[in-house]
């Protein structure tokens with residue numbers, strides 16, 4: 295079931311963004327705006343710079359030129375609190391139970407969502423007491439997705455969100471994104487696959503070159 299929380303309205307505006315890694319200029323003069331209820335899909339071949347761009351948006355990498363502005367609030371610390379970054383690494387503590395892992399993220403990120411409900415939603419309800427180290431790759435990805443639900447935030451930055459997931463998992467990601475956008479959130483997702491987003495009118499695309 296999609297989240298019912300109405301998220302605070304944020305707009306993500308990027309202009310003139312350029313990033314160099316090593317000797318290579320990965321991208322130059324990238325600009326776009328993502329409004330509440332919209333998702334921007336980042337496309338491009340391996341090595342084009344999709345992950346790097348998402349890390350710039352998350353504030354993990356500093357661009358060489360240009361700006362990333364989140365409107366709706368001004369202070370940088372608050373901006374971080376508006377963002378969920380779902381990267382390649384799932385940041386799961388193998389010796390802790392599945393429920394404990396998510397409980398820690400819920401406590402760190404705040405938001406007050408139910409750990410049990412989030413695990414149920416991503417199909418891990420029965421695995422609450424399993425050591426997280428025993429999860430399969432797809433289940434670990436589902437646990438990472440549950441973090442998006444337990445602490446509602448208006449900006450989702452998703453790097454290959456369907457990685458390691460089965461067909462039902464692909465559908466789940468589409469449904470979670472649909473719910474997020476319907477709640478007034480926005481998203482940027484790097485993906486090589488078609489995301490199963492129902493409302494295609496909310497999708498915008500940006501192609502990065504190799």
Ligand SMILES: Nc1ncnc2c1ncn2[C@@H]1O[C@H](COP(=O)(O)OP(=O)(O)OP(=O)(O)O)[C@@H](O)[C@H]1O
Pocket residue numbers: 315316320338339340341342343344345346347484
């Ligand atoms: N720390 C670094 N130093 C130098 N080059 C780097 C560094 N990190 C990444 N790169 C290079 O930057 C380029 C872009 O990497 P990035 O991970 O952003 O691409 P991507 O479009 O996400 O690729 P993929 O589709 O394979 O996930 C690659 O050529 C990579 O080798």
